[in-house]
Amino acid sequence: MNRERSSIRLLLAKPGLDGHDRGAKVVASLLRDAGMEVIYTGLRQTIDQTVNAAIQEDVDVICLSILSGVHKELSGKLIAKLREKNAESIPIVVGGVIPPKDIPELKKMGVMEVFPVHTSFDEILGFFKDRFKR
Amino acid sequence: MNEIETKRNQWEKNLLNKKNFSKASTSWGHDLDVLYSPDHLKDMDYLEDIGFPGEFPFVRGVHPSMYRGKLWTMRQYSGFGTAEETNAHYKYLLEQGQTGLSVAFDLPTQIGFDSDNPVVEDEVGKVGVSVDTLRDMEIIFEGIPLDKITTSFTINPTASIILAMYIAVAEKQGVSPEKIGGTLQNDILKEYLARGTQIFPPGPSLRLIGDIMEYCKENVPRMNTISICGYHMREAGCTLIHEVAYSLLDAIVYVEEALKRGIDIDAFAPRLSFLLGCGMNVFEEVAKFRAARRLWAKIVKNRFKAKNPASMKMRVFSGCFGSEFTASEPLNNIARGTIMSLVAALSGCNAIHTTSYDEAYAIPTEESVRTALRTQQIIAYETDASSVADPMGGSYFLEYLTNNIEEEVEREMARIEDKGGILKGIEEGSIQRDIARQAYELEEKIQSGEKVVVGVNKFVSDAKEHEMELHQPSKEVKEKQLSRLKMTKAERNNEAVKFALDEIRRVARGSGNLLGPILSAVHEYATMGEICTVLKEVFGEYEEVV
Numbered sequence: 001m002n003r004e005r006s007s008i009r010l011l012l013a014k015p016g017l018d019g020h021d022r023g024a025k026v027v028a029s030l031l032r033d034a035g036m037e038v039i040y041t042g043l044r045q046t047i048d049q050t051v052n053a054a055i056q057e058d059v060d061v062i063c064l065s066i067l068s069g070v071h072k073e074l075s076g077k078l079i080a081k082l083r084e085k086n087a088e089s090i091p092i093v094v095g096g097v098i099p100p101k102d103i104p105e106l107k108k109m110g111v112m113e114v115f116p117v118h119t120s121f122d123e124i125l126g127f128f129k130d131r132f133k134r
Numbered sequence: 135m136n137e138i139e140t141k142r143n144q145w146e147k148n149l150l151n152k153k154n155f156s157k158a159s160t161s162w163g164h165d166l167d168v169l170y171s172p173d174h175l176k177d178m179d180y181l182e183d184i185g186f187p188g189e190f191p192f193v194r195g196v197h198p199s200m201y202r203g204k205l206w207t208m209r210q211y212s213g214f215g216t217a218e219e220t221n222a223h224y225k226y227l228l229e230q231g232q233t234g235l236s237v238a239f240d241l242p243t244q245i246g247f248d249s250d251n252p253v254v255e256d257e258v259g260k261v262g263v264s265v266d267t268l269r270d271m272e273i274i275f276e277g278i279p280l281d282k283i284t285t286s287f288t289i290n291p292t293a294s295i296i297l298a299m300y301i302a303v304a305e306k307q308g309v310s311p312e313k314i315g316g317t318l319q320n321d322i323l324k325e326y327l328a329r330g331t332q333i334f335p336p337g338p339s340l341r342l343i344g345d346i347m348e349y350c351k352e353n354v355p356r357m358n359t360i361s362i363c364g365y366h367m368r369e370a371g372c373t374l375i376h377e378v379a380y381s382l383l384d385a386i387v388y389v390e391e392a393l394k395r396g397i398d399i400d401a402f403a404p405r406l407s408f409l410l411g412c413g414m415n416v417f418e419e420v421a422k423f424r425a426a427r428r429l430w431a432k433i434v435k436n437r438f439k440a441k442n443p444a445s446m447k448m449r450v451f452s453g454c455f456g457s458e459f460t461a462s463e464p465l466n467n468i469a470r471g472t473i474m475s476l477v478a479a480l481s482g483c484n485a486i487h488t489t490s491y492d493e494a495y496a497i498p499t500e501e502s503v504r505t506a507l508r509t510q511q512i513i514a515y516e517t518d519a520s521s522v523a524d525p526m527g528g529s530y531f532l533e534y535l536t537n538n539i540e541e542e543v544e545r546e547m548a549r550i551e552d553k554g555g556i557l558k559g560i561e562e563g564s565i566q567r568d569i570a571r572q573a574y575e576l577e578e579k580i581q582s583g584e585k586v587v588v589g590v591n592k593f594v595s596d597a598k599e600h601e602m603e604l605h606q607p608s609k610e611v612k613e614k615q616l617s618r619l620k621m622t623k624a625e626r627n628n629e630a631v632k633f634a635l636d637e638i639r640r641v642a643r644g645s646g647n648l649l650g651p652i653l654s655a656v657h658e659y660a661t662m663g664e665i666c667t668v669l670k671e672v673f674g675e676y677e678e679v680v
């Protein structure tokens with residue numbers, strides 16, 4: 001996992017059945033414009049598919065976009081699956097329609113950062129640049 | 135006219151240009167003058183371009199007396215956890231004076247999975263009511279006479295199954311199918327573009343839609359078989375111009391599908407309706423609805439040679455754009471919903487949905503839905519918005535915008551058609567990419583502050599957030615749903631189910647109409663998932679172009 005790379009490599013996934021991908025696509029464009037490598041896996045990805053893709057693609061971080069209210073359930077399952085596959089070193093970031101009161105809970109579960117709607121571009125870019133320095 | 139133009143030029147030179155003033159442009163980037171006057175409308179022919187309400191080209195509305203004859207339908211989108219809760223909620227809304235029902239289904243129902251499918255375990259009853267079998271629909275509409283109300287179903291790839299269940303419930307109530315009415319969303323093309331509940335590839339999806347149109351023409355004549363949606367594309371980030379252009383191009387695809395089956399344009403075009411949204415730009419939005427009505431009337435008349443004026447009427451259901459609602463300072467959304475709903479009324483929309491202030495987070499609560507409904511009632515009964523047809527018509531600015539939107543939409547439609555049409559664009563993913571690019575550009579404008587969102591990028595307060603009481607799906611929703619599904623499966627005649635499913639498979643492989651076999655299957659309590667599995671076997675599944 002330590003092969004030399006010049007840019008941050010992210011997996012952006014939309015787990016669950018929700019089809020609202022505007023946010024995911026906007027963030028993908030933002031990060032790509034900033035020179036990061038974004039692998040967007042499209043709609044309706046299962047947790048298994050997401051974890052397998054993350055391991056295969058050797059990504060630095062998994063970003064989940066969730067707008068249907070099931071962020072706690074899906075994040076929990078993803079974290080469990082990563083552990084099961086000995087891949088818990090891959091951090092996860094969650095974005096979407098996340099009520100403020102759920103943010104501490106998600107972080108307690110092991111989510112590295114949460115970007116609810118209206119998060120500024122600067123904040124998102126700053127976060128990835130700081131945390132995943134190359 | 136020339137004198138007005140000369141005087142306006144003088145005014146600009148002598149008065150206006152001596153003052154400092156900021157630039158303004160429309161949301162699609164057209165620069166605006168400070169003032170609009172008759173000379174901006176030099177080429178306009180009142181009788182030909184605008185006319186009268188209820189008459190071609192229907193710019194001023196589809197009914198002659200507009201709201202004096204019939205007020206818009208107040209239709210709030212709802213559907214909660216269990217079928218029982220949804221039923222109780224509908225009875226409550228009907229008692230509160232709501233005039234039409236609108237069903238929100240959970241995602242498994244929308245995408246054709248049963249509640250006991252492990253893939254969907256977290257989503258049962260989350261964003262709407264769950265329907266596995268006819269039993270659920272019987273409960274949802276229990277005690278609600280289907281010949282007395284109309285129901286709007288937000289359902290797309292599984293529309294034929296939900297329609298069959300609704301017909302079956304009516305039959306059980308002793309109401310014949312020709313007496314029931316409502317709207318099926320049934321607009322699959324926008325699912326590929328923006329909403330994401332598609333199951334099958336575009337070809338078979340269009341066949342299912344054609345089957346529904348054909349079946350309803352004969353058997354359920356009061357059902358509006360498609361609600362062509364621009365709303366979702368706009369919510370996905372496209373411009374107002376594209377919202378109209380994509381809607382009209384999608385509509386053309388559906389019309390062509392019907393014509394291919396030998397259905398006469400005048401036999402089904404009157405049952406088409408549209409769903410467009412309402413945003414915060416008052417004049418742009420009113421002009422949009424007026425331009426869209428004119429464009430559609432011309433397409434149906436000139437391109438498809440319709441003779442019946444009813445075919446040319448664009449009937450519109452309008453919803454407030456939830457994406458313009460903010461998660462921070464949610465009470466501000468009541469103001470936004472009020473403006474958007476007023477705009478919908480001033481636009482002559484035929485049905486209106488007012489988004490509830492908490493919808494940025496969850497399915498609305500009873501209180502927030504009531505506030506949204508009251509918003510419409512205040513507009514309808516406390517203001518004069520409903521007194522006169524097309525009250526804003528004749529404003530120089532509005533007429534100018536109406537013309538400009540029409541031109542821009544026509545240009546965009548021609549561009550897409552020149553590249554092979556919208557269906558090809560969807561299959562190749564180019565339309566999806568265009569929408570994503572527009573969404574990114576819009577977001578950049580919000581980030582830079584060029585597009586102001588109060589409470590988000592301007593006038594942001596540090597005050598403690600108002601704690602919202604969010605709708606919480608009850609914990610028992612899923613258990614209840616699973617046990618009902620289990621019971622229904624245990625009680626039904628499995629032989630008959632198997633026979634009915636085989637019949638669906640047989641007809642799907644051929645070219646017959648699938649509605650009859652699907653209706654037989656739902657009567658036997660075949661599940662949503664069972665029917666979709668058979669259809670997937672025959673039709674295959676859509677693969678997203680990422």
